[in-house]
Amino acid sequence: MQIHKYDTVIVGAGGAGMRAAIEATKRSRTAVLTKLYPTRSHTGAAQGGMAAALANVEEDNWEWHTFDTIKGGDYLVDQDAAEILAKEAIDAVLDLEKMGLPFNRTPNGTIDQRRFGGHTRNHGEAAVRRACYAADRTGHMILQTLYQNCVKEGVEFFNEFYVLDLLLTEVDGVKRTAGVVAYELATGEIHVFQAKAVVFASGGTGKFFKVTSNAHTLTGDGQAVAYRRGLPLEDMEFFQFHPTGIWRMGILLTEGARGEGGILRNKDGERFMEKYAPVMKDLASRDVVSRAIYTEIREGRGCGPEGDHVYLDLTHLPPEQLDAKLPDITEFARTYLGIEPYTDPVPIQPTAHYAMGGIPTNVQGEVLADNTTVVPGLYAAGEVACVSVHGANRLGTNSLLDINVFGRRAGIAAAKFAAENDFVELPENPSELVVSQVESLRESTGNERVAEIRKALQETMDTNAMVFRTEQTLKQAVEDIAELKQRYKNVSVQDKGKRYNTDLLEAIELGNLLDLAEVLAVSALARKESRGGHYREDYPNRDDVNFMRHTMAYREVGEDGTESIRLDYKPVVQTRYQPMERKY
């Protein structure tokens, strides 16, 4: 076991982690731990754009952006946080441009902007051009630009270091941050990183669904580690299904395709979104569009022999426009489906995309141990966190924004905390939990296989906890997950070695997915209403009287060692916007 000492440790090197690292490295001795190489992070897969009311191409302002974000989140958004997001968006985009990000340009040389779902002029009048973009590889450009600036600032990375535990030490009755424990993939060695401040920026958890836009590595590691250490997870029932994933594969096709004029059609060629969202049509918010697609499919208007998908039609757009604005996604259609989007519509279906919930934080990125108490020295930003700026449904382009605004805030706040505070003593035997977790998996002779349990988990989640949910399906999911958790106790790995043991890693990741899937299902079961991305067929309406509140899920361990989930609730912060019926 090696022990390292840093002022600030950042866990994860996607957009939020690297944005935090750029700030923290200037102010404190900082280490970034990442289970991948930084440029492999899934920020790079984001396509369409980053929202900011620059008003470069038409009238816009951050107040409209705030309103759209709150309405998009079906009023579960904390309105103070949304205001910060929209206000700081402008500098966040300009900062990236100054760091070198090659945005597409307007004829007069400013950053170009395009339409995106749910972003409107004057509180819903019509779609507005707010998404700043670089073709359909905006996330790639953000990830590259942030990594380039990390190189420039000399950020210290520990690549392929997998954080498996968070160390909290109780001082005068208060749990304080002491560091993290990581597993080095190359050697199998355990490393303890003592730190004054820790920032979790480890990304999403979409791999508990089968059809997903998420990378294989998005397994909710940060959320699971925090949860196991007794910290709550907020609003985990709210998971976004992006309307346009490649049929059966789930590969993302950006909403920017509809922003550029693409149209969704059913088997009759009908532009069905006109029925569901008369004003915004194909650019309604993602939850609305995904439900509309599944309604079409369920009512027999789906396409293909099984009627299980619809079309994203780009054939009316000039090939030059597709080449200039949507080169990557048109190539995906050619590579993976063998079709030509100039002339053929693209078969699509909703794909599990984004966790609105996560580790609760305040607007400084400080992690909360309950509804109000801050964990000193602990921060989170990006998809792993829940500020909550996305509420019950995130707007497209607001996640690339979120990672930049709150990644920056968390990086600054963590470094400031590190400057003003001393190290907290490490707990006795700090790597105990990780060593026992790793060794028991390595030595297990059980007869269960990781891949089989993971497949069963993904099947039950897709069947029972996706776009449409009922009490019955969610109970089924809870039951299935409980059974899979039992089976997981008998899981074993074939690779018993220390060197690059990705077999072992996948087993650990599966444990994380199982815990988080259970939190999602239990939280969803208790939320007897429909709001944003959480749609209950047995409770089809939003219920502001009983459910205008955030879910806070805690892991409880009984005296006999049995685990359970305790649900609590946290009020939503409302400032100037009263909840209204949500129409697009």
Next chain:
Amino acid sequence: MSTPTLDKHSAALDAAENSAFETITVTLRVRRFNPEVSDEVSWVDYQLEMDPKERVLDALHKVKWEIDGSLTFRRSCAHGICGSDAMRINGRNRLACKTLLKDINPEKPITIEPIKGMAVLKDLVVDMEPFFQAYRDVMPFLITKGNEPTRERRQSAEDRERFDDTTKCILCAACTSSCPVFWNDGQYFGPAAIVNAHRFIFDSRDEGGEQRLEILNDKEGVWRCRTTFNCTDACPRGIEVTKAIQEVKRALITRRF
């Protein structure tokens, strides 16, 4: 309401929508190496039932998940964006997640090896550190002088287009590890580093071009390129790598960029 019907399906769309899962037997011939177990390299054949429309990455996963969990490779996004899974497939550098079985003659055994010119650490995992060091050495970040503007720097659409091709790089190393010069001389910066230098040298906002050109004027720099076009053929992003290298050479001679 405009509702043009889509009654005319192309054969390609019909084929894409054919949901029947038809499998064929595929042989994956993988170069295995794990110094923890043995210093010897071995080639292992795996027989798999696969749909030809599946990716090589799916086949590797099938081996790992159903046959031998110790088979080791890097991967993440699985659709050609993250750059983790460059490998030699039938002797050619490709991304495993962007290569469909049907496109590489699945009737014959498919050979899978790690990319060349880098130290193999285990199975298909190679040491990427020297590759990233070469990248860092070309100062791959915007260098500017003077005061920053309050708003964005202006750039015409034409100036933006000038370096668009080289912004696509995902640092997968398919190009560098396909280069015969790099195989013989690991000190050579390699195509990927030059591509990333190009991305800044030809960015109208950048003022560090001279510095980068001096770095690439080194004996291990851009002049080592013998224009074999292997890099261009290997690039999974379709970047005209050799052309970019030639443009850097020309800029070194003319000092115009």
